[in-house]
Amino acid sequence: MQVKLKKHSFPELIKFDPGMYIEALVDWLILNFQGFFDALTDVIKWIVFNIQDGLSFIPWFLFILLIFLLGWKLKSFQSGLGYAMMIMLIGLIGLWEDMIFTLAIVITSVILSIIIGIPIGIFSAYNQKLEALLKPLLDGMQTMPSFVYLIPAMIFFGLGTVPAVFATIVYSTPPCIRLTSLAIQRVPKEMREAAYAFGSSRWQALVKVELPQAMPTIMAGINQTTMLAMSMVVTSSMIGAKGLGENVIIAINRTDIAMGFNSGISIVFLAIIIDRLTQMISKKYEHV
Amino acid sequence: MSKKIEVKNLYKIFGSKPKLALKRLKEGWTKEKILKTTGQTVGVNNASFTVDEGEFFVIMGLSGSGKSTLIRCLNLLNRPTAGEILIDGEDIVKYDRQQLREFRQNKVAMVFQNFGLFTHRTVLGNVEYGLEIRNINKDKRKQIALEALESVGLKGWEDKMPTELSGGMQQRVGLARALANNPDILLMDEPFSALDPLIRRDMQIELLEIQSKLKKTIIFITHDINEAFKLGDRVAVMKDGKIVQQGTPEEILNNPSNEYIEDFVKSIDRTKVIKAKNIMKRPNALVSIKDGVRVAIREMQTNHISSVFVVGENMQLEGIVTIDDCVEAIKNKQSSLKALLRHDYYKTTEDEYIENLLENATKSRYPIVVVNDENKLLGIIVRTSILSGLLPYNSN
């Protein structure tokens, strides 16, 4: 016996197209704020290129030595040695310059994420309305496929480095905001009260008590932000950012397994080093 | 003595509709009913009291009775719903932000139950905090902080982190931090409740010493009646946000104004509250050193006692003589008391707790004698009066 199931489809008469409004918004922004976006583009470019210049200025052997010393000082001799070998390998593969470029974009994004994220995090810790408003926005920033905001990013900032930085910031700032806010809210009540009981102003309480208390968690947020920024490297290259990601894209286009692996492993190495080093730095801020 | 703190009809209600709850409260609703019907929590309900300069004022009550809420109103960590708080005659509730900061920086300091120390700062950094907030320069504040640390017995610990210290030492840091600011008023919210009993006793004694030296006005919170009566010049008892009785420890002990306080009083170890002066009496019999042996014997015979204290001019205590020694002296034709004086009695001061007298009272053959600093005899304590002092509600 056969049962015929009737298919139901959503009525076509009622329609809602939210994308249209976003498009209109982007058009409106371009029309009215082109000058602002141009200026922003220049600033971001300036930062990236300066960081890149600075990094390229360091001779490769010194760079490796520096990584080794950092690893040694922050963790252990073996770790330092391990990190140095990883960096060395990236050089041997022939991706040194790409690595420098990737680093420049990641560092710029992280710095800007911190500059944006920490104050917003602090404000949202104090302001429940702002916090409630931010929550879905931050969720959206992290779950919205990044290609989607690459489109307006390209319209605002053209191709290449700057939209890459923009997209990276959008994707990687949320943990910095979230953890800053959480950290400030979690400052023990008595400690905050002690600060006020002695006549601290809000600023003094923030700077002398709340932020130092929140520091370990904020650093954990920065570590997460850095890792997310690293994970955007390939996506960034789809809109023309140079660096390690670019090689992955080329390898995909050419189905070049060796090249794909080489650039992939370089990204992994770089990510591991950055992760461990920032983790060690954040451990330094811990006080029981 | 001048009034330092005057609290008049203070209310504090937690919740979104405090004014409504206040109205109901004034209509006579109970805390419970208000919570049920309006969702507002009554923290403090119409509290009034005054504290004199240099007085040690204790607020006592069960957990949840509103003690913390009340003390936190005194530095406006809690903003009162209604009422006045006059400190040196000024209503601090009316202060603006700047005045409030200055008030907190200069006049009051708080010591917290769980210490409230800044774990990211060294011990010194903690003690310096209040001075740093006031922009006092580095050398000066270090010097003041070190002095404060020394005064609480923590010299040499300044570079440690608070978490490296024991609970008792952490609270000493808390106390030093408060003292460093040289406030007129110390607010102490169950400062010793988190400490174990032995350390707690040391801290109580030390606090009393500091108080007698610095003459601060102290508001001290506790849920322990023994602590309250040991420390307080006056004690206020709170229940459900209300002050249900206030007075000196003796007043409260002897006239508990209701069942709630009676319950409290029952739990008290009276030996830790009652002092020598509360149970000593004027001796019926006394002889002067100038009197002879015969006078002493007559004195003892008429009072049916076997020993009598001997005093010199101005009631200076000279010693004690026994009936046996006196009779013996008569046989030997001696008439001066001087040679017969014994000194193996137990001597104490009027502020000694009977806790510390019990053992000697049972061991000694003679009554315990109470003297002042100049060895002037003030009274004696016989064994029976110690025992009757331990009975609750002695009716005199």
Ligand SMILES: Nc1ncnc2c1ncn2[C@@H]1O[C@H](COP(=O)(O)OP(=O)(O)O)[C@@H](O)[C@H]1O
């Ligand atoms: N911030 C607050 N918000 C709401 N209710 C509070 C707050 N602080 C205290 N309370 C309530 O006020 C009452 C008195 O509390 P508290 O003053 O802490 O008592 P105590 O210190 O005597 O234990 C309690 O019922 C408590 O739940």
Ligand SMILES: [Mg+2]
């Ligand atoms: Mg309390």
